[in-house]
Amino acid sequence: MDNFNEGWSIICDYLRQEKKIVDVAYKTWISRIEPIGIDFEKGVITLMVPNDFHRQTLIRGYLPKLEDAYEAVLGTSFETIFVIPEENEKQKEKLLGDETSVDTGYEFTFDTYIVGSSNKFAHAASMAVAQNPSSAYNPLFIYGNSGLGKTHLLYAIGNEIKTRDKETNVIYIKGEDFANEIIQSIMNKTTAQFRQKYRQADVLLVDDVQFIGGKESTQEEFFHTFDALYDAKKQIVLTSDRPPKEIKVLTDRLRGRFEMGLLADIQPPDFETRMAIIKRKAEIIGLNLNNDLCEYIANKLKTNIRQLEGVVKKLMARYNLTKEPPTLNTVNETISEILNDDTPPELTVEKIIDEVARTFGVNSEDLRSTKSRRAEINKPRQLAIYIVRELTTLSMESIGNEFGGRHYSTIVYTVQQVEKNIKNDPSLRETVEDIIKNIRER
DSSP states (O other), rough: OOOOHHHHHHHHHHHHHHHHOOOHIIIIIIIOOOOEETTTTEEEEEOOOOOOHHHHHHHHHTHHHHHHHHHHHSSSOOOEEEEOGOOHHHHHHHHHHOOOOOOOTTTSSSSOOOOOOTTHHHHHHHHHHSSSSSTTTTTEEEETTTTHHHHHHHHHHHHHHHHTTTTTEEEEEEEHHHHHHHHHHHTTTTTHHHHHHTTTOOOEEEEGGGGGGGGGGHHHHHHHHHHHHHHOEEEEEEEEESGGGGGSSHHHHHHHHHHHHHHHOOOOOOHHHHHHHHHHHHHTTOOOOOOOHHHHHHHHOOOOOHHHHHHHHHHHHHHHHHHHEEEEEEEHHHHHHHHTTTTTOOOOOHHHHHHHHHHHTTHHHHHHHHSOOHHHHHHHHHHHHHHHHHSSSSHHHHHHHHSOOOOOHHHHHHHHHHHHHHHHHHHHHHHHHHHHHHHHOO
8 A cells, every 4th residue: 555544544444344333433433533654563553533532432442343454454463552633743743744754745735735716815815824924814714615625725824834934833723622622721720731832822723613612711712812822923824614704602702803814715616626636636646547537526526625535535445455447337436435424424412412512611411401400501401402303303202301301392392482582583593503503514
């Protein structure tokens, strides 16, 4: 195999097909693993996962299946080392363009970003920021649907800045991970260290910033971090799936901060851009893909760059296994797999309750319980019940069971009341829509 990414793709296929890991479990635990490297001499595979809870779950429930898959695909056994982002300085350097790290290059540079009419403004703004941090546009806020290249631009900015000055302190963080770090720092009484870490950044790159919305302490901390960096003339770049005005669970003052710089949107790529993306990705990984097949892929997948690249990667993985060149049949099968992979996982009651709890800064168990009758719990509980009714096929009786065994008539009344309130309160309606959007994005 030319690199571990290809091997990891085949390992993932094996886990789904041979180990029968169901879609929900796969999307929740396996799909979020990022392959870091493989050491054949030491017999070690290093994988990065979002947080320690994710790592512990994999160790308890999936490690034997992973190690079986290594042996089946790679022909020998390997030990697994799981790392999380803050532990892995080498991975950070990789993401920000350290030329000595493994498998750098394609994913995170301006040179490999295909520019078209749909993204040229965001690309130009990102280039300006990378070449002249804190002076061009600050903050830069890039928004657009998932899979259109926002993260690529974010990393490319960091990569370019580090190339120009390796001493620059560039910090990349996902909005959800920022919120989780705040929670941990409060629990561990390490908020001073948390603040020091982020407020010493020269460049702060925040991906999916919409996920900091909702929780008061998270937004408060981010607001002060933002102001500290902005006042110190440090560069801030944010990405989101929507513009600030549509993130309804943001505080007004934070929304105002996001809007004070430059807003740049990215739209789905046109046909010519899709063709260029497919051909460039195939060229980079060494896959011989004729023009007819490129056109076929470009006509089938029109709205998501990640899907286009995913098809090319999977075709390369197939070729590594079978040594047979891609055909129309294999392309069709691969497109079907990619579309199936990108189908949102089944919305569980737990997922809905967790997002509502996160938005309102309350405990998930309190929303379920019949014992907690505090005033601040009532509204989020009612909204959670309503959203479960909207997003699942559960009966009113089953929903009542999920919320501490409440009688179905209570659930009916709650849903009716929320429906009435939504009609009369545009702000509440926007909050519910925002929560639902976040649930579907996670």
